[in-house]
Amino acid sequence: MFFFFGYPIIFLLPFFLALLALRSGSRTLGAHRRSALFGDDLYADSALQRQVRGIEARIFRLAYRMNGVITVSDVVVELGIGSEEAQTFLDALVDSNRVRIDVADDGVVTYAFPEIEHRLNINKAGEQ
Structure with missing residues (x-):
């Protein structure tokens, strides 16, 4: 059974x-x-990529607060990372359109954000 x-x-x-x-x-x-x-990167959004995008956003916010011009030291102080890491992030952002690197006569390296400078100049002109 x-x-x-x-x-x-x-x-x-x-x-x-x-x-x-x-x-x-x-x-x-x-x-x-x-x-x-x-397909390409449909599911490839890793935690590391999100962290890098977050750091880039913080750098752009810092540039906005600093009137569009920052230094490596500014990024180190603001983000709490090492100077080499800060320089690596800034150098990766340099593309001549959104971020430009400038070296002053006294050797100070600054990173200029032309779009932010332009927006701040427009805002100043509108206030006057």
């Missing part, structure tokens, strides 16, 4: 296990595999 009721379960067990494996595999597909399957 047990054999009669147990036999269909044993027969269906491999199909049930295969179905279970397929369903769990689709849910645990890693981000790197999803990215490879579904």
Whole structure:
């Protein structure tokens, strides 16, 4: 009697296990595999990339507060990072359009943000 009721379960067990494996595999597909399957960087937004974008945003806010011109020291003090790391972030932002590097006659290296300077000049002109 047990054999009669147990036999269909044993027969269906491999199909049930295969179905279970397929369903769990689709849910645990890693981000790197999803990215490879579904396109460029759809799922590749890592915590490190978000952190870098956050630092860049803080640098731009600092530049706005400093009237569009900052130094490595300003970034070090504001963000609490090392000078080499601050310089690396600033150098990565330099593209001649949004961030420009200037060296004064006395050797002071400044990073100018022309868009911010332009906006601040417009705001000053509007107040007068």
